[in-house]
Amino acid sequence: MRIFILSIFIGCMAFGCYYDNEEYLFPELPGDCDTTSVSYTADIQPILSAFCYACHSNLNAASFGNNIKLEDFTDVAEQSSVILSTLKHEQGVSPMPKGGSQLIDCKLITFEAWINQGKLDN
Ligand code: HEC
Structure with missing residues (x-):
């Protein structure tokens, strides 16, 4: 009992x-997805560098990226909402990274958090 x-x-x-x-x-x-204070230099740029610069660096954009540049901070900040749409594979935009699989959730959430936190150049 x-x-x-x-x-x-x-x-x-x-x-x-x-x-x-x-x-x-x-x-x-x-x-391990911590988005409490997202850093452009430490969090956002490494994502873009790893998955996007092959086509969207300043050098490669004309040949491979439809002339869309995502290397300079101001370019990324200005295009942040369409970038997020492409990462989320939303309707009406080309899904990115082109020819690759969708980024893992943590990277999407991190990018969105960076926008919501005011697109800081930090
Ligand atoms: C293999 C080359 C390649 C890679 C890698 C790539 N892109 Fe692109 N991207 C393109 C091309 C080419 C276009 C023009 C539209 C098309 O052909 O689909 C484009 C278009 C875009 C657009 C505009 C979409 C629209 O519908 O207006 C955005 C924003 C974008 N890419 C962001 C990104 C991001 C963010 C990444 C990385 C996660 C990325 N791309 C990776 C080639 C690439």
Whole structure:
């Protein structure tokens, strides 16, 4: 009988833990996706550099990127909303990165957070 009660108790604790689980409460955010203060230099530029500069650097834009430049801060800030649409693969824009698969959620969320935090040049 004692073991029976104990196992119910343990079962409830495990169940309780499940509902307090961060991933359960915030399923769309990977555990290590921290967007509290996004930095252009540390967070945004590395994404663009890795996935976009092959076609949208100042040098490559004319040949490969339809002359859309995403290397200078002002160019990125000005085009930020259409960039976000292309990253999210929204209707009405070309999905980016062209020819590649969609970026992982954390990168999309980070880019969106940078816009919402005022597109800082930080
Ligand atoms: C392989 C080359 C290539 C890569 C890599 C690439 N693009 Fe593009 N991008 C293009 C081309 C070419 C266009 C012109 C539209 C088209 O042909 O689809 C374009 C168009 C765009 C546009 C304008 C879309 C519109 O419909 O107005 C944006 C914004 C953009 N790219 C952002 C990005 C971002 C952000 C990345 C990286 C995540 C990226 N691109 C990666 C080649 C590329």
